[in-house]
Amino acid sequence: EVRLVESGGGLVKPGGSLRLSCAASGFTFSSYTMNWVRQAPGKGLEWVSSISSSGSDIDYVDSVKGRFTISRDNAKSSLFLQMNGLSAEDTAVYYCARRAYCGADCYLYYYYYMDVWGKGTTVTVSS
Amino acid sequence: QSALTQPPSVSGTPGQRVTMSCSGSRPNIGNNAVNWYQQLPGTAPKLLIFAKHQRPSGVPERFSGSESGTSASLAISGLQSEDEAEYYCAAWDDSLNAYVFGTGTKVTVL
Numbered sequence: 001e002v003r004l005v006e007s008g009g010g011l012v013k014p015g016g017s018l019r020l021s022c023a024a025s026g027f028t029f030s031s032y033t034m035n036w037v038r039q040a041p042g043k044g045l046e047w048v049s050s051i052s053s054s055g056s057d058i059d060y061v062d063s064v065k066g067r068f069t070i071s072r073d074n075a076k077s078s079l080f081l082q083m084n085g086l087s088a089e090d091t092a093v094y095y096c097a098r099r100a101y102c103g104a105d106c107y108l109y110y111y112y113y114m115d116v117w118g119k120g121t122t123v124t125v126s127s
Numbered sequence: 128q129s130a131l132t133q134p135p136s137v138s139g140t141p142g143q144r145v146t147m148s149c150s151g152s153r154p155n156i157g158n159n160a161v162n163w164y165q166q167l168p169g170t171a172p173k174l175l176i177f178a179k180h181q182r183p184s185g186v187p188e189r190f191s192g193s194e195s196g197t198s199a200s201l202a203i204s205g206l207q208s209e210d211e212a213e214y215y216c217a218a219w220d221d222s223l224n225a226y227v228f229g230t231g232t233k234v235t236v237l
Contacts, residue, residue, distance in 0.1 A: 044228060
């Protein structure tokens with residue numbers, strides 16, 4: 001069974017840091033681009049970051065650039081999101097999501113969609 | 128401010144056909160294929176439609192997607208109570224260099 005399980009969420013004070021993890025199973029993790037998507041309470045979905053299968057290509061939404069760092073460990077089938085300088089605006093459920101297999105065409109963004117999602121981990125930033 | 132605009136809500140009675148729109152621009156829908164996600168209450172999003180109109184295995188045929196220019200639509204034919212959910216369109220945006228989601232449409236079955 002293809003599965004993504006997030007962990008590492010919790011309550012953190014403004015300005016603090018948190019590291020999220022996503023454990024993948026049931027597929028060849030090293031072959032897939034991975035993403036983090038978040039959802040603030042009562043709000044819509046917001047893509048946060050993506051990392052290519054090798055880790056060489058990384059993108060971030062403007063609001064987290066310079067504060068968040070995405071990384072992966074293909075040997076351990078794990079995805080990470082290091083979050084620094086957290087503010088109340090970062091309070092959200094954070095989902096780990098797999099980009100559908102793109103093979104050698106991952107540099108093309110025409111067909112970019114997420115076919116597998118985890119259940120999410122909750123991050124609350126509050127004093 | 129989201130790059131993709133959707134109506135906040137649509138509603139219908141069981142068996143009815145409902146549609147929802149997704150309005151974008153050239154860098155996103157104009158250049159890249161639209162996808163749709165369904166989020167049932169209290170659950171993670173699920174891929175519903177990809178590459179404009181393709182359905183993943185297991186998605187009922189009553190869900191269909193279409194696209195024209197810089198806009199897209201999702202239709203639900205034969206609306207069922209289990210279709211009550213939030214629906215999001217999404218596509219890569221070449222200008223923002225980011226994946227953008229729509230504002231979301233809540234479907235209510237009356």
